[in-house]
Amino acid sequence: MSENSGKNGVQLLDRAVMLLDLVADAGSEGTTLKTLCELSGLNKVTCHRILNSLVEHQLLQKVQSDKCYRLGTKLLVFGAKAARGPGLRRQFQPALERLRQQTGETAMLMARDRDDSVCIDRYDSEYQMQTLTGSVGGAVPLGLGPGSLAILAFLEEEQQQAILARNRARLDSWPQLTVQTLQLKLEQTRQQGFAIDPGELIPGIAGIAVPIMVSGAGVVGSLGLTFLSPRLNPEVQQRYVALLKEEVAAIAPLISPLDTRLRASL
Structure with missing residues (x-):
């Protein structure tokens, strides 16, 4: 040649x-x-x-x-094959099923792919729930929605700002996500340890997500629940955050930072 x-x-x-x-x-x-x-x-x-x-x-x-x-x-076939093995999807599948059974809500697993947050698995509730990413494989720019905020908020500050700058044109499609609003949401997420959307992005649909932190690799994804916003109250919020954090705390130590799938998403 x-x-x-x-x-x-x-x-x-x-x-x-x-x-x-x-x-x-x-x-x-x-x-x-x-x-x-x-x-x-x-x-x-x-x-x-x-x-x-x-x-x-x-x-x-x-x-x-x-x-x-x-x-x-x-591409669905490729995605399914890529997700097999000792990566996030396999590790969190039992947790997604438990969360769906315990709450009756849609449980979602997100992973970082450069400047995006990608849905790599979801266990749906009995109701068809509209989400920002749609089905498995759907992606949104980091900064849009609780699943991506839970990832973005725990990156280094310099890295955060670089990602937001690159994603600005895409985020402009959501007028409620001004620069000031996003900065406030990131700070709140860091302080409280979870991200929440009470139904601002998709009317009537709320979401809560917590970061998945792996020792030696940093934040690699998020675990979340999506549900009808009228169900959201302080008690439900506290319970859902506790369940999500409990699952992550049990699984994250089992994930190897040397897993090539984690490095590929950084």
Whole structure:
């Protein structure tokens, strides 16, 4: 293989990954070829060719009715395989089931992926609960929602501010999350040891989350509960925080800081 062929191959891979990221950011609604061209800076022919290849490999799905691209089913398979083994998901599965049984609420496990917080597992209550991340694999920028706040608040101050600066444009979609409001929420989360949303981001849906701290690796994720906001009162808050902290305290010491899956999320 010539040097130019190698460079072209790397460039093609970079472009494919960029398009996957853009489609992922669009959420469950998907996004169009026109939008992807505008956001990526690629011309229509190149963009369309790469998208078609990703569709053929089931990494993307093309919805003909609205001419949108969404993430494909193969990514779910990849995600499930990546989550197996001695990582967070496997360690916390029994805890998620216990929390669902003890509270009747939706229990969620989040992990950090660079500037995002990703849902790597969730055990749903008997009611279909709307959440910021949607299903397993969904992501939100760090700073949005209790699960991500519980992670962001326990990073180093300099790292926090750098992440918030990079995420600012994405967080601007949520006008209630001003710079001042986020700083206040981060300080409150650090002081009380948990993050809470009484229903400000999704009306009627509340959430509580605690950080998962691993010795030698720092904060690697969060464990939380999502529920209808009318259920939230001081007694429920105290009980849910205690249950979440109890599970984390029992499991975190069993997680190796040398686990490559933890390092990959930092």
